[in-house]
């Protein structure tokens with residue numbers, strides 16, 4: 001049984017001025033990892049808070065890699081939170097490569113590039129699981145921040161189910177669709193067809209409302 005409340009020594013908080021505006025940055029230690037919540041604007045409400053629970057992806061988030069859509073999703077989530085005047089981004093560590101880690105993820109990229117395997121088969125060929133992410137730290141963090149229900153920016157039904165199972169009501173799933181590029185269209189297609197993600201833009205890449213790759 002996982003501990004629910006955070007001890008004071010496992011939480012620290014400061015103001016964080018960013019190029020988008022000023023956030024409250026709340027850092028957490030949980031289950032051997034350090035996570036961050038960026039809280040923006042109106043936070044009085046417990047209900048229907050606009051939230052992005054983002055799995056760490058060093059290649060996409062930091063380096064702008066185009067083989068996935070993570071970096072675009074991170075930017076778009078922060079943009080939307082600021083545009084709506086309030087919301088929370090929970091950045092989850094230990095989720096690299098859907099939980100297999102950075103070295104293993106890069107090994108899957110080698111198999112994808114050299115053998116044409118997709119994002120699932122490249123993991124299983126290496127004897128690795130397709131997805132072992134634990135979202136319970138996100139639920140704990142949201143509860144610590146006083147959030148009871150969320151409008152979740154995601155295309156991943158598993159993420160909705162996982163948060164609800166951990167006691168965070170998802171009152172709406174807000175599609176978080178990025179415009180595909182030639183480097184990630186195969187990845188997005190595999191996520192849609194084999195992982196059940198709701199990704200209609202894979203068939204309509206030209207629609208203008210999808211944020212463009214950086």
Ligand SMILES: Nc1nc2c(ncn2[C@@H]2O[C@H](COP(=O)(O)OP(=O)(O)OP(=O)(O)O)[C@@H](O)[C@H]2O)c(=O)[nH]1
Nearest residue numbers: 055056057068095096097098105108119154155156
């Ligand atoms: N194993 C593996 N992991 C990958 C690969 N590409 C991206 N990832 C990881 O996939 C995770 C992102 O998960 P996604 O399924 O794209 O998105 P999601 O966060 O579950 O769903 P959304 O909320 O809709 O964005 C991050 O942990 C990435 O590091 C890959 O080719 N192989």
Ligand SMILES: [Zn+2]
Nearest residue numbers: 057060068070
């Ligand atoms: Zn990524």
